[in-house]
Amino acid sequence: MAEITDKDGNIRRTDAKIQGDLFDLMMQMPQHKYEPRVFADYNEIVLEALRQFIKLWAFPEAGIPSKKQKGLFERWVSELQKLTDLCGSDAKLKLAMELAFKNYNGHLIKSPISIYSDLITSVSELNREEKKIIVKPEVTIEEKVASPEVVDASIKRMKNLLRKEDD
Numbered sequence: 001m002a003e004i005t006d007k008d009g010n011i012r013r014t015d016a017k018i019q020g021d022l023f024d025l026m027m028q029m030p031q032h033k034y035e036p037r038v039f040a041d042y043n044e045i046v047l048e049a050l051r052q053f054i055k056l057w058a059f060p061e062a063g064i065p066s067k068k069q070k071g072l073f074e075r076w077v078s079e080l081q082k083l084t085d086l087c088g089s090d091a092k093l094k095l096a097m098e099l100a101f102k103n104y105n106g107h108l109i110k111s112p113i114s115i116y117s118d119l120i121t122s123v124s125e126l127n128r129e130e131k132k133i134i135v136k137p138e139v140t141i142e143e144k145v146a147s148p149e150v151v152d153a154s155i156k157r158m159k160n161l162l163r164k165e166d167d
Contacts, residue, residue, distance in 0.1 A: 046080035079113040096122040
């Protein structure tokens with residue numbers, strides 16, 4: 001750790017050995033994530049589906065249609081909308097796509113609709129898992145305890161069964 005005194009006399013500590021080295025420069029630079037130019041053509045509703053699709057299946061940027069390819073572009077937007085509608089939320093979409101990719105069997109991927117059947121399977125799997133997690137309301141003690149008449153009748157039945165076994 002180095003101590004550096006700035007022009008106002010304040011002491012600054014830095015992990016960098018020399019102020020202004022390459023590491024300092026990299027840390028000060030804003031971090032931008034790269035997105036293909038054609039992303040600007042897609043609406044916000046389907047953008048997350050497109051991002052996940054390209055990321056997981058390493059789909060080449062050149063294969064993503066832009067608005068200039070009108071018919072193909074509209075088909076992709078429609079397909080991405082189906083994927084988004086199937087999942088309901090961006091978080092579920094991401095999980096479902098990751099699960100679909102994990103179970104991916106190597107078939108040819110030409111467009112987002114190519115993974116639709118895999119995504120249906122993944123979503124139904126996620127839905128089953130969600131149902132397991134849902135907590136049922138607890139039963140109160142009064143609901144667990146039977147009435148005295150029911151208890152007496154049960155005891156009589158048990159006694160009768162035991163007598164029949166002894167005979």
